[in-house]
Amino acid sequence: MDFSxxxxxxxxxxxxxxxxxxxxxxxxxxxxxxDLEGAAGLFEGERLVACGGFAGNVxxxxxxxxxxxxxxxxxxxxxxxxxxxxxxxxxQLFVFTKPETKDYFRGLGFSVLAEAEKAVLLENSKRxxxxxxxxxxxLKKNEWKKVGAIVMNANPFTNGHLALVWEAAVRCxxxxxxxxxxxxxxxxxxDRFRLVQEGIGEIPNVxxxxxxxxxxxxxxxxxxxxxxxxxxxxxxxxxxxxxxxxSLAPVLGISDxxxxxxxxxxxxxxYNQVLQxxxxxxxxxxxxxxxxxxxxxxxxxxxxxxxLKEPDGLKEIKRLVPETTYRYLTKKLIESGTMKQNxxxxxxxx
Amino acid sequence: MEVKEISVAGTxxxxxxxxxLKPNPGGGLAVDLESDVKAIxxxxxxxxxxxxxxEMEVTEAAIEIHDKGAFDHVIRARLIAAVLRAAxxxxxxxxxx
Amino acid sequence: xxxxxxxxxxxxxxxxxxPVNMAQAPFYxxxxxxxxxxxxxxxxxxxxxxxxxxxxVKYHRPKDKEVVIxxxxxxxxxxxxxxxxxxxxxxxxxxxxKVESAAEVEQVSALMDRLEKQAGIPAGSINLICNxxxxxxxxxxxxxxxxxxxxxxxxxxxxxxxxxxxMERTKAGLEIFYAxxxxxxxxxxxxxxxxxxxxxxxxxxxxxxxxxxxxxxxGFDGKTVIHPxxxxxxxxxFTPSEKEIRHALRVLAAIEEGRRQGKGAVSLDGNxxxxxxxxxxxxxxxRAKAAGIKVGGER
Numbered sequence: 001m002d003f004s005x006x007x008x009x010x011x012x013x014x015x016x017x018x019x020x021x022x023x024x025x026x027x028x029x030x031x032x033x034x035d036l037e038g039a040a041g042l043f044e045g046e047r048l049v050a051c052g053g054f055a056g057n058v059x060x061x062x063x064x065x066x067x068x069x070x071x072x073x074x075x076x077x078x079x080x081x082x083x084x085x086x087x088x089x090x091x092q093l094f095v096f097t098k099p100e101t102k103d104y105f106r107g108l109g110f111s112v113l114a115e116a117e118k119a120v121l122l123e124n125s126k127r128x129x130x131x132x133x134x135x136x137x138x139l140k141k142n143e144w145k146k147v148g149a150i151v152m153n154a155n156p157f158t159n160g161h162l163a164l165v166w167e168a169a170v171r172c173x174x175x176x177x178x179x180x181x182x183x184x185x186x187x188x189x190x191d192r193f194r195l196v197q198e199g200i201g202e203i204p205n206v207x208x209x210x211x212x213x214x215x216x217x218x219x220x221x222x223x224x225x226x227x228x229x230x231x232x233x234x235x236x237x238x239x240x241x242x243x244x245x246x247s248l249a250p251v252l253g254i255s256d257x258x259x260x261x262x263x264x265x266x267x268x269x270x271y272n273q274v275l276q277x278x279x280x281x282x283x284x285x286x287x288x289x290x291x292x293x294x295x296x297x298x299x300x301x302x303x304x305x306x307x308l309k310e311p312d313g314l315k316e317i318k319r320l321v322p323e324t325t326y327r328y329l330t331k332k333l334i335e336s337g338t339m340k341q342n343x344x345x346x347x348x349x350x
Numbered sequence: 351m352e353v354k355e356i357s358v359a360g361t362x363x364x365x366x367x368x369x370x371l372k373p374n375p376g377g378g379l380a381v382d383l384e385s386d387v388k389a390i391x392x393x394x395x396x397x398x399x400x401x402x403x404x405e406m407e408v409t410e411a412a413i414e415i416h417d418k419g420a421f422d423h424v425i426r427a428r429l430i431a432a433v434l435r436a437a438x439x440x441x442x443x444x445x446x447x
Numbered sequence: 448x449x450x451x452x453x454x455x456x457x458x459x460x461x462x463x464x465x466p467v468n469m470a471q472a473p474f475y476x477x478x479x480x481x482x483x484x485x486x487x488x489x490x491x492x493x494x495x496x497x498x499x500x501x502x503x504v505k506y507h508r509p510k511d512k513e514v515v516i517x518x519x520x521x522x523x524x525x526x527x528x529x530x531x532x533x534x535x536x537x538x539x540x541x542x543x544x545k546v547e548s549a550a551e552v553e554q555v556s557a558l559m560d561r562l563e564k565q566a567g568i569p570a571g572s573i574n575l576i577c578n579x580x581x582x583x584x585x586x587x588x589x590x591x592x593x594x595x596x597x598x599x600x601x602x603x604x605x606x607x608x609x610x611x612x613x614m615e616r617t618k619a620g621l622e623i624f625y626a627x628x629x630x631x632x633x634x635x636x637x638x639x640x641x642x643x644x645x646x647x648x649x650x651x652x653x654x655x656x657x658x659x660x661x662x663x664x665x666g667f668d669g670k671t672v673i674h675p676x677x678x679x680x681x682x683x684x685f686t687p688s689e690k691e692i693r694h695a696l697r698v699l700a701a702i703e704e705g706r707r708q709g710k711g712a713v714s715l716d717g718n719x720x721x722x723x724x725x726x727x728x729x730x731x732x733x734r735a736k737a738a739g740i741k742v743g744g745e746r
Binding site: 359364365366421422423427431434435440441442444445 | 464465466467469470494495497498499501502503505506507528531532535565566
Binding site: 072075076078079080082083086091108109126 | 356357360361362372382384418
C-alpha cells in the first residue's frame with residue numbers, strides 16, 4: 001500500500017463524506033445504497049479514492065479509483081469492514097458484485113456461492129454453505145420420491161399462502177417451507193415464522209424452516225452495481241435460482257417448487273418467469289398455482305397490510321387470513337395503535 | 351490461554367496476514383490456511399502457528415489464516431495479537447515474549 | 448549503535464499497522480526509519496501494532512539505517528506498554544511526541560534506565576529524539592535539548608505547532624521561522640542534531656526543494672519526510688559540495704600526517720585543527736559517501 005493513502009471510516013451522517021462516496025460510486029456507474037450501516041474509505045489527503053460499506057451481513061458499494069489499481073485497495077478496505085463486522089458479532093459475510101470483479105474477492109478469502117449473468121454472490125468462507133447443507137441432510141428421507149419446496153416471506157401468512165401450501169402438500173410426499181429470514185418486512189421474522197407454523201396447523205407432511213442466509217431476501221439484495229431497474233428483479237431471481245437449484249435442491253432432494261401466480265405485482269411476475277426458465281435446468285419441476293380469491297379479489301399479503309391501515313380493515317381481514325393470523329394482527333393493532341409503514345417486500349409470496 | 355471469543359488481527363493487505371480465531375471447545379487446534387504460497391511455505395507457516403500456540407498455551411481454537419505473503423515475524427505478531435484479543439488480555443508479558 | 452553524529456538527513460515514518468509499508472521502507476534511501484505507534488495507528492490497532500513493531504525490530508530490522516520507534520505521548524494510556532515494548536525491541540532510538548518540558552525527558556530517561564536494566568540491555572544504549580510540537584515545547588526547547596545524555600536530536604513538527612499557535616501553515620513557512628531558529632539554537636547549545644518539519648505536498652517537488660534549501664541554510668541536520676519520493680531530493684541538500692569534500696579530505700590528511708610524524712597539534716592553512724573540525728570533516732566525508740560520491744584517498 002502506497003504511503004500516500006490513509007484508511008478512514010466514512011461518516012454516513014456527514015453530508016460531505018456521504019457526497020464524496022456517492023460521487024466516487026457514480027463515476028463507476030454505481031449507486032450508494034440508502035440502507036448502509038457503515039462504510040470505510042481510502043483517502044489521499046482529503047480526497048476519497050476508494051470506498052466500501054455494509055448493511056446487515058452484506059458487504060457492498062465498493063469502488064476503487066484508477067490511480068489505486070494494483071495496490072490492493074480492496075484488501076485494505078475489506079480488512080477494515082470485516083473487522084468492524086466481527087466486532088458487532090456478524091461473522092458470516094456476503095458480497096454481491098459484478099461477475100467481472102469476483103476474482104478480486106476470491107483472492108481475498110471469499111468463495112463464490114452462485115453466479116448469474118449480471119451478478120455473483122460470494123461469502124467469506126469456503127465451508128459456510130457446505131456446513132449449512134450438511135445440517136439440512138437429516139431432512140432428506142430416501143423413501144420420499146416427490147419432495148416439494150415453497151419459499152415465502154409470509155408478511156403476514158394469509159389464506160392465500162395456506163391454499164398454496166395445501167396444493168403443494170397433496171401433490172408431494174413431503175413439503176419444505178422456507179421462510180425468508182430478514183427483519184425488513186412489516187412483521188419480524190420471528191412472528192412471520194410462527195404464523196406460518198401455526199397457520200399450517202396439522203398438515204402431516206409439511207415442515208417449516210428458517211431460510212437462513214442462503215435463501216436470499218429481495219429486501220436486502222443489493223442492486224448498486226446494476227445499471228437498469230429492470231435488471232434488479234431478474235438478477236436477484238437468477239442468483240436465488242442458482243443458489244436454490246445448485247445447492248438446496250440436490251441436498252434436500254427437492255423435485256418440485258411451488259409459487260403462487262402473480263397477476264398484479266410486476267416484480268413477483270418477473271421472479272416467477274426467471275424461475276420458470278431455470279428450475280428445470282436443475283431438474284426441479286416448477287409449478288405456478290392460481291391465486292385463491294375472496295370476493296373476486298386475489299388474496300395477497302399486501303392487501304392485508306393495506307387493510308390494516310384502514311379504520312375498519314380488521315373486519316375485512318378476518319376473511320382473508322387464518323384464525324391464528326387474525327388473532328395476531330388484532331393483538332398487534334391494539335398494542336401499537338397503527339402498524340409500521342415501512343415495507344420493502346413487494347408482494348405477499350416473497 | 352483460553353480463546354473466549356472470536357477475534358481478528360491483521361489485514362488482507364499484501365505482506366500481511368489476517369487471522370481469525372474462534373473458540374473450539376473439545377476440538378483441539380483446527381487450522382485452516384489460505385495462502386498463495388501454500389505449496390512452498392504452507393508447512394513453515396503451520397509450524398510457526400503451532401509453535402506460537404504452544405508458547406502461549408493455546409490448546410483449543412479454530413484458526414482461520416488468510417495469508418497475503420507475510421513474513422514469519424509478521425505471522426507471529428498477528429497470531430499473538432489475535433490470541434491476546436480472544437483471551438481478552440490487555441497486558442502483554444514482554445519478558446516472556 | 449547510533450549517536451549524536453549519525454547521519455540523519457532524512458527520516459521516514461512508517462505506520463506499524465501496515466506490514467507492506469514496513470516491508471518496503473528499508474529499500475529506500477532514508478537515513479532514519481521511524482516505526483510509528485502514534486498518529487498513524489488507530490486506537491483499536493495499538494495492541495497489534497506494538498507486537499508487529501517488536502517482532503520487526505527484533506527479527507527483521509534494516510541494517511543500514513537508524514531504527515527508531517515513535518511511541519505515544521507520555522500522557523496517553525498507551526505510553527507504558529509502548530515504552531516497555533520499545534525498549535525490549537532494542538531499536539537505536541525512541542522518538543517522543545509532543546515533548547514540552549525537561550522534566551518529561553528526565554522522567555522518560557529514568558524509565559528507560561529501569562526498563563533497560565529489567566531487560567538486561569546495557570544502560571543508556573537507546574537514544575532519544577524529542578518531537579517539539581507546541582509553543583510550550585519551543586519555549587522550553589533549550590532545557591529539553593539539554594535534559595538527557597540520551598538526546599541525539601530535537602525534531603520540529605509544524606502541523607501541531609501551528610495549530611497550537613493558531614497559525615496558518617504555509618509553504619513559504621514564514622510563520623514557523625522563529626520556531627525553526629529556536630530549535631536549531633537549542634540543539635547547537637546542547638550539541639545535538641536539529642531535524643526540520645515535513646513538507647506535506649508530496650506532488651510539489653519544486654516546493655520541496657525550496658523548503659529543503661531553507662532547512663539546510665538554517666542549520667538543520669536533516670528533515671522528516673512523509674513519502675519515499677521525497678527522500679532523494681532532501682538527501683541531496685545535505686550532500687556536501689565538491690569544495691566541502693576536498694577541504695574535508697585535506698583536514699583528514701593533515702591529521703593523518705600529523706599522527707605519522709608524532710605531532711600533538713596540527714594546523715592547516717594557518718589554522719589549528721581541533722576536535723570539532725575533525726568531526727565535521729569526518730561527517731562531511733561520511734555524508735559524501737552516503738550520497739554515493741566517490742571520495743578519493745579512501746582511508
